[in-house]
Amino acid sequence: MRQKAVTLKDIAAAANVSRATAARALNSYGYVGDETAMRVLEAAEKLGYRTNRVAQALRSGQLPIVGFVPGDIQNPFFARIAHDVETELRRKHHNLLIASSEESVKQEKELLESLRALGIGGFIVAPASATDTRHIASLAREGAQFVLIDRAARAVRCDSVVVDNEGGAREAVSYLIANGHRRIGFLRDDSHIFTAQERLAGYQNALAAHGIAADDSLISVSRSAVEHAIEATIRLFSRRERPSALFTVDSLMTQGALLGLRTMGLSIPHDVSLIGFDDFNLATFTDPQITVVAQPTAEIGPLAASMLLERLAGATMPPRKVRFPTRLVIRGSVSHP
Template sequence: MITIYDIAKKANVSAMTVSKVINQTGRISTATRERVQKVIDELGYIPNSNARSLVLQRTQMLSLLITDITNPFYTTLARGAEDAANARGYRLLFSNSDEDYNKEKNYVETILSTRVDGVLFAPAGDRSIDHLKQLQERNIPFVILDRTVPGITSDVIAGDSREGALLLIRYLTELGHRRISLVNGSSEVSTARLREEGYVEGLREAGIPFDPELVLRTGYRDFSDEAGIKRLLAQPEKPTAIFAANNMLAIGVIRLLRKRGLRVPEDISVVCFDDLDLASAFDPFLTVAAQPAYDFGAIGMQMLIDRIEGTAQPESQTVILPSELRIRASASVPPAIN
């Protein structure tokens, strides 16, 4: 079994110097560090993770807590986070709250007992403040993903939800739509609030008055509100287009429209936030405001590790990632002016 003393002898340095190279601590010249690392590589030395964690007071273990593992946005985000963690020598534990505060609470308690070094946290909503404060009280670094939580100051990776929604509404109004419905998530979620702001702004730009009867607020997952869709379509002047605030809502909306015998986009157009990624590559259909999901995870993980290792800026950082309008087949000119 290779030890640090074997490395020290071959590299002609002290065992303490080898330890500093392995644990990336202390001041060592570049030449010495490279010489020691070369010997480590030649001998195939693998550090003892338990011993290393005692030296660094770290476990090299991180947690990723997301809200919906069935949503392709989050699965792609998770891949980005995992790749970035592995590249920096960390292992990653995955948790999924299903947009449920109680389930999120249980996972935070598990995270606290596991002694992870930090957490990438996609909050279920504003009430996640209690869970984030628990992490703060235990001095566990975290980066908030996708959504913000009022009352919490931290590093944040978020998309430009307002601008992405505005792009979609502009596209629909340019096609000629004036009766545009919004199927949105809970108002307790920051992205839902921002996407509604973008929706309202898009209508205003086109000179279309906001009609609250065209707004259906629900959850972000497992959409099956047949009564809500029936109410939207029963209006004297029914909508010619629907903006779904995320991809899972869009799938549910289209399923319910087809159940009622309506074709997309021939009878009604549908657009949404977030892409379906690989699933859509085989038969691209939905017009979307696509977010760079992989970058959410990768950049968020880099920020988290920098915070853990003390190389981040002292002040909290917020990174806003832009959306891209991807025009496909789910929206067209409204039937009345075809």
């Protein structure tokens, strides 16, 4: 009968330490006290643990791999970023390992610790939270290199590449107001991620700038998925005084809104005007085509990859904060109410 392989979890339990500590001691990265390190090594020897050859190759630079942890790889925005990052890394003889956090801080933390335990030293991350980023800061202090994309994190000193979410949302809502709309619905996700907060602020700031009182009943909240956005749209437009226009927080929400409005027999833009944040392929295949706030998606991935490779090569300049402007792409989904 084949003997079960000894795992990192077994070593950690035998040495009475966390898996992260055991990984640091076995793979020689970060800080581990001498006594603790010795306890881990003795437990590994006693249990017959064999060092991971992939981790050895990573540490020696023979197998250069970068980790990418997006919020949701099914989101077209992150799928495009992953493609562009992988293309740029391949040009520089690096490989990409992708693991989605599914917008869970707990899952993000576990993924980063597991990837770091393999010896991976560089990460491109879209943080699941703007504030709960202690795990990222801790790994950065231990020597891991990070570039944050799409979302900023206040407590982490590292490079970041984001867009002007607040400005883009403000411009979109202001365009709806300029076309005569006063009851403007907002379809947003239920998370606390950086982009959602900034886009909500842009919506609110545009209303305030034009003297329109905010109305929470015009904001519909759901998970960022097409099927949930359909339900949220139907709830919003089933009200007696429904909105004359709708602004959606991302492309998945926009697609859900389109299907929800069609289910209700509402026509765009005759019954409802629509603007979505994020351009997407179907936006130009609908009739009418959808007005969107476009991000420079094609520039984000290559820049993030390039910045990370510079850090892995030893660059020591202060953290770089890149914020791209957005662009309102006017098509045919907005008319006067």
